Every structure is written in structure tokens, then in C-alpha cells.
Amino acid sequence: MALEYKLLYESKECNARLGEIHTPHGVIETPIFMPVGTKATVKTMTPDELKDLEAQIILSNTYHLYLRPGHSLVKEAGGLHKFMNWDRPILTDSGGFQVFSLGKMRKITEEGVVFKSHIDGSEHFISPEKAVEIQNCLGSDIMMAFDECTPYPATYEYAKQSMERTTRWAKRCKEAHKNTDKQALFGIVQGSMYKDLRLESLRQLVELDLPGYALGGLSVGEPAEIMKEVLDYMVHEMPRNKPRYLMGVGSPDYIFEAVERGIDMADCVMPTRMARNGAFMTSKGRITIKNAVHRNDFSPIDDECECYCCKNYSRAYLRHLFKENEILGARLATIHNLFFLINLMKNIRISIREERFLEFKNDFYQKYGYKK
């Protein structure tokens, strides 16, 4: 078995829980935030810097790596870990989300999806078997089944057909996946916002006895209330002894809400993308560094933050870097935002253990300016 989940502690005040995921490239403490390295690099960062930030696992992207540089090349390089010089765990998504959001003129059949590359318009076909083959070449610790990410909103009928196909595709992924001692295949629960479909999707996937389950089709533009509602009824149905992964979630409030509802893993491009636009996440809310108010502010972004950026650079200097489009600005902002989220998750884990998660969440929301 490539992956083992150990449940360490369950909160008494909510559904939050502590665990460990053991992989061939090391142990991940959960709940965990996973930085996204779409194209075999977490944008602007070296692997050593990610380790300094205590990143335990990163996510990379099957669709993008399939197109460029190509999964065969990555395999020839000795796999994704060696190619990008990262020796800790990697999770690869299935490419499903990108095929549907980036691929042009896609045609979905039971067999798979024909689409045109967003880069050069060339035609490609990805099936569940192909998605597994690509991820086997990449050699990620955690692979995702090829799914159809149901857009929001969707009719009941569409959501039902799409969910059922996702299950059939998950079965085919499981059958195609041979490298089970080195790579764990997770299933993806779909069903849009329909409770019976979600529960049926989960039931069908659990029958496949996969090493982990993800919730897909959330954080795709639906109101936060709907996401919370789905999490509320899913948490009691998802296997207790398997990791639970909420895809595409990375804002502090969504992280708190997800962890409170028993989620173990989350990922999002937002902190790194925001960083490159000069938006810093802080304990007191978001800072847009290009604003004139920071021109001669020689204090750090966040005086409570222990990151390399906050310990060494002023807002005035960071603003200067962003005004001049200097790469160092994007680097420092990425370091800060990733540190912020990774550190937040670390403090969340501590608060769960000490049975004061809800208090920690309340305090954070108040300081950050969120409504509860």
C-alpha cells in the first residue's frame, strides 16, 4: 500500500480531526494546506524555500505537464520528484478540471474527452486510462481519478449523469492503475449541490475501497453557505479511516470552515497568484501593496509574522519592487502568503489538539474582519 492514514485525534467541539498520511516520500500532518506547483514548480519558489516554510506536500498538474514538457520526458528524467528536485510528497490532480476549464472544443464521450490544447490548438484525447498512465509516469504519491468536474449551477439530470460517469471512470482508473505500492489513487465525489447525488457518489466510490476521497465540484463559484451545507452532511458519511481532501480551497475562512467539518487536505492557487499581484494575506486582512498609503511605511507587512519577508523588508521597499515589476517582489510576497497559510494550518492543528479550535477560529475571524 502506497498510503496509510492514521487518525490521531478527533475534536470534541466539532468535526475537526488530526491525522497523519504516510507516503513513500514522507509523512504529512493533517489537516494540511498544499501549495500548488502547476507546471512542476511552485511559482517563484525553490524546493528549499518551500521546505523552509515547512511545506509538507505540493500539488502538481497532470493536464499542464502532459502538454509540456510531456509525461514521457518527466518519466525519462526519473519522475516528477527528481525532475523538479522535490523529495517530499506530491499530489497530482487528474487533469479533469483543466480539460474542462482550459481545453477548447472538448467532446465528452463515455470513452473520455477529446479537446484542443489551450497552447497550440492541437487535438488530444484523455481517458481515465490515459490520466492514470500520465500520473504513473509522473510518479506522484497521490493520484486523482479522472472526473468530470460538474460546473455550478447544474440541473439535477446533468449532475446525475455526470456523477455516474465519474464513478464509472473512477472504476476504470482503479483497474488501469498498477503501481499501487508506490502511488495511491483517490476518488473524487461529485453530484453538484444535490445531497442524494453526493451521497450516492460517495457510496459508489467507497465500494471501490480507494485510499482517499476528495470532494470535487466545490469552490467553483457557489455561495459559501452551499459549500458548508454540503460539507455538513458529507462529513458523517465519509470514511473515518481515509483522508478527506477538499479540492481548490485556500482562503483562510474556507480553510477554517472545511477543517471544522472534518476536511484533512486543501489546496489552492490563490495565495501564490495573489502574491504575484502584490496582495498579501495578513492576520488583519488583505494588503494591496501598490496602494499609495504604503509609500513611506517602513513597517513590515505583518508585525506578527515570522517569515523571511516580514523579518527583513518594509512595505515601502515591497511597494517599490512591485511598482518596478521586480521579480524579488513576487518572490517575497509568495514566501509571505505561503508562510501565512502553512503557519495558519499549523496553529489550527495545535488548536484542535488543545480543544480550542472554535475559539481560535472566532479570534481569527474577528481580527481578519470576516463575518462569522
Add this chain to the structure above:
Amino acid sequence: MALEYKLLYESKECNARLGEIHTPHGVIETPIFMPVGTKATVKTMTPDELKDLEAQIILSNTYHLYLRPGHSLVKEAGGLHKFMNWDRPILTDSGGFQVFSLGKMRKITEEGVVFKSHIDGSEHFISPEKAVEIQNCLGSDIMMAFDECTPYPATYEYAKQSMERTTRWAKRCKEAHKNTDKQALFGIVQGSMYKDLRLESLRQLVELDLPGYALGGLSVGEPAEIMKEVLDYMVHEMPRNKPRYLMGVGSPDYIFEAVERGIDMADCVMPTRMARNGAFMTSKGRITIKNAVHRNDFSPIDDECECYCCKNYSRAYLRHLFKENEILGARLATIHNLFFLINLMKNIRISIREERFLEFKNDFYQKYGYKK
């Protein structure tokens, strides 16, 4: 006195020499290559990374910092060292070169230069006094006198007038410069390619008894032979007890030729600019990483190189990063190119001490593919 030059050793086989420049922010071993941090950042690099590369001094740019963020802001921040988090020596150019090359609609009078900003077209006036005031605000260890960089080619008459004005401006710079215990003011020898003008320029500047002298108006497009010729006759006239700085030189061959002719300091944007375009300097010549030949080459850029890039990444991965415009590519290339030049200069210093500089130069040229 802000600066002290100690001559440590003179080569017996050529005019190369070893020395130390003592500044308020530490000692620089010469001959030295200075990375360029135009806008208060060596592009893509943190100061800590520069220290890992053993960069001993960096250069920054008066013209750019005057326009943005403004020298008053940098002063308010506590000076350039503090602003950019670099505690080793800094040399600032005078802005003269940029006023002439970037400023639009410039008008030169005896008083100074009126020009329009290349950013927003706003009108500005820089005089020798203003150039000193700006550099006093920046707090650099070595300041440069405000000069007129004579373009190549220039008529004798033009070069003569321009050189004489540069001397008058240097005098005014010296008079305006009050912070002499913390900042050293270097003069800039002009005179185009005319031997008598160059020698006269030097003679006039030496009368001012400045702590160092630079050769300006070279490496501005003239044939290498002309530059070598100028260096050949200047070396015996330049004060033996003062550092000699050749402005704008950074290709390996120019560095060898300059050091052989008694130059102590050199700077150039080339290694960092090349890096951002995916051009790597190696002991065997230049590598353009985007070329298809590197697609599945899993060897490092330079297997003799000890830099972070070469120790951890393959050409295939670097090519992938550059094809995808990933910032990490520019970072790794900058690390490699700066390491290459800094390390080259270190080995040059060792070869001078061991009286085998010319042999080292010969070997390098042969391997790199230069003609002697």
C-alpha cells in the same frame, strides 16, 4: 576617510594586481566583479543568495532610484543598505550614463543636464551637486562623480570639450560632497579613444586627489582592440595606490583583458540580463537553454560548476522552466551566471598570486572558444 586601498601584490608577468578596498561596510578583495542591482535589487536575487555566491559589493543606479522610489524616500528608510537589506558595500553610479542613454530631450549646459524621465516624460535637472546630493541620500560606500559619458565614436573636438566639462563637474562634485568619512567619491576618466585626452583627463582628476578612479566611455560599442589599447597606456599612468574601476565590463574575455592591464573593479548587467533570457555562461561557452537540443538532456548546465543550479537541476528542467516563462528559470540562471563570474574572478585572484594568470587566461580562452 571612507575608503582605503591596500595594494597586496603585483604580478611579475603582467600588470595584474591584488588588493583590498576597505569600506564602512566591509572589505572587498580586488580584482572584483560587481553584480548590478539597478533598482535597489539585483534582479531575481535576495541579498542572502548574493552572499551565498560570495558577492562582496553590488552596484546600484542613481538615475533610476532618483526617479523611483526617490532618494528622499531611500534616505527616510535609513539609506540604501537598510532599504534593500544589503549590509555589504554598495557602489552607486552617478546617473550620468543613464541621463544620456535613457533620458529624453536632454539639454546639456555647463550647469548640468535637463532631461525628461523615460518613465513619464516629467522634466528633471541633474547637476554635479544634485548627483552628489542624491548619492549622499542613498548612502553608498562608493559614489561616482557626475560625468558626461562620451559616445563612441566622437570627434576630437567634441571629446575634448566633453572631457574638460567632466573634470569641471568632478571638481564641483568634490566640493559638494560633505559626507567624506562615510562615502568615497570616485572620478571618471573620459576622453574617448584619444590618448592625449585620456591622459589629460586623468592628470586633471588626479589633481583632485580622489580615493579612486574609473575609466568611463569604454565598453560602449568600440572594438575590443581599442579598449585594450586605451587600457595599455592608462595602466602606467593611473595612481598605483588607488583602486581602478573599468565601468560596464562583464564578459569573461573583457574581464581577463582588463585585469591583465591592472584593473581592480568591473561591473556589468550582462550576466544577469543574459540569465533572464535563458543564456548561461559556462567554461565551454554560452548555452541557449531554449534550444531543442537540451529537451531531454538530463545533465547540468556545467558539470564543473558548483552552483545551486548546476548541483540540483538538469538542462531539460531548466529548458522546461524557460519555455513556460517560470520565474524559477530566471532565478536559477542568474544564480549560475553570477556564480560563474564571481568564481572566475576568485580563480583569477588565485592565479595572480601564484604567478600563473596568463596561463589561466590561455586555458580559459581555449576552453571557452575565444580567440586570443
